[in-house]
Amino acid sequence: MFETWEDDMDGIHIVAFAEEEDPDGFEFLEILKEVARDNTHNKDLSIVWIDPDDFPLLITYWEKTFKVDLFRPQIGVVNVTDADSIWMEMDDDDDLPTAEELEDWIEDVLSGKVNTEDDDDDDDDDDDDDDDDDDDDDDDDDDDSDDDDDDDDDDNDDDDDDDDDDGDDDDDDDDDDDDDDDDDDDDDDDE
Known part of the structure; x- marks a missing residue:
């Protein structure tokens, strides 16, 4: 399943899980769109957005595989060859990251400072x-x-x-x- 995603980043994807119908999910998507607009010139940036509501049978699988709670918006780096992943830590459960925080995190991912081996x-x-x-x-x-x-x-x-x-x-x-x-x-x- 993982290897069907093709990319130029050696099997690494930035994946965002957010429910469009959920208020937090909607807000997170707006922040994500803002970051994407600000970085349209960056050819290395590619973000896959998945609305878990569209794939109800996969929610449990994704939560178990990636060790995340999909009832809250999530963004992380997934290595498609072995399903290893690391997810952005959101310090406060009530507050979503700002566009600047998200952009800084994405820059760290693209520079290699954040990678799937960091959590090993x-x-x-x-x-x-x-x-x-x-x-x-x-x-x-x-x-x-x-x-x-x-x-x-x-x-x-x-x-x-x-x-x-x-x-x-x-x-x-x-x-x-x-x-x-x-x-x-x-x-x-x-x-």
């Missing part, structure tokens, strides 16, 4: 490195056990060959018995 914890990166080292140790242990398994398989192959030889002899004996029964039936028909 540094501790997570350290843990990932430790996990990789542990995985390498486990791989070495697995290699040793694979060698042992190969030896066991060779022993089992020899046993299987012996079983096949025995089974073939039994089948031949059964065929001979069947032939004898057929001969007896032929004799009965002659009489």
Whole structure:
């Protein structure tokens, strides 16, 4: 779903969620339009506006994926390749950002000061490195056990060959018995 959005910003989009029918959403859209008008010369600026009311089945999905409350206007940066995102913090729940605050935030996004990696914890990166080292140790242990398994398989192959030889002899004996029964039936028909 995410990769259907094409752009020139290497998979990064500025996305605004706002309900046009909601008073806060309407006010936020007016601020957004003002910022867009002031920046029409900026070829790098592209904002995708989504009215959640138009997509009721996706609201829960977006809220879970982006970790935002769509009952309030939101603006953020979304990386379409992995759905990672970061959203503008609005200090006061009652007040929306001014056009200047929004424009400053957008300039930070375009300059790279705000990006989707900003909200990732540094501790997570350290843990990932430790996990990789542990995985390498486990791989070495697995290699040793694979060698042992190969030896066991060779022993089992020899046993299987012996079983096949025995089974073939039994089948031949059964065929001979069947032939004898057929001969007896032929004799009965002659009489």
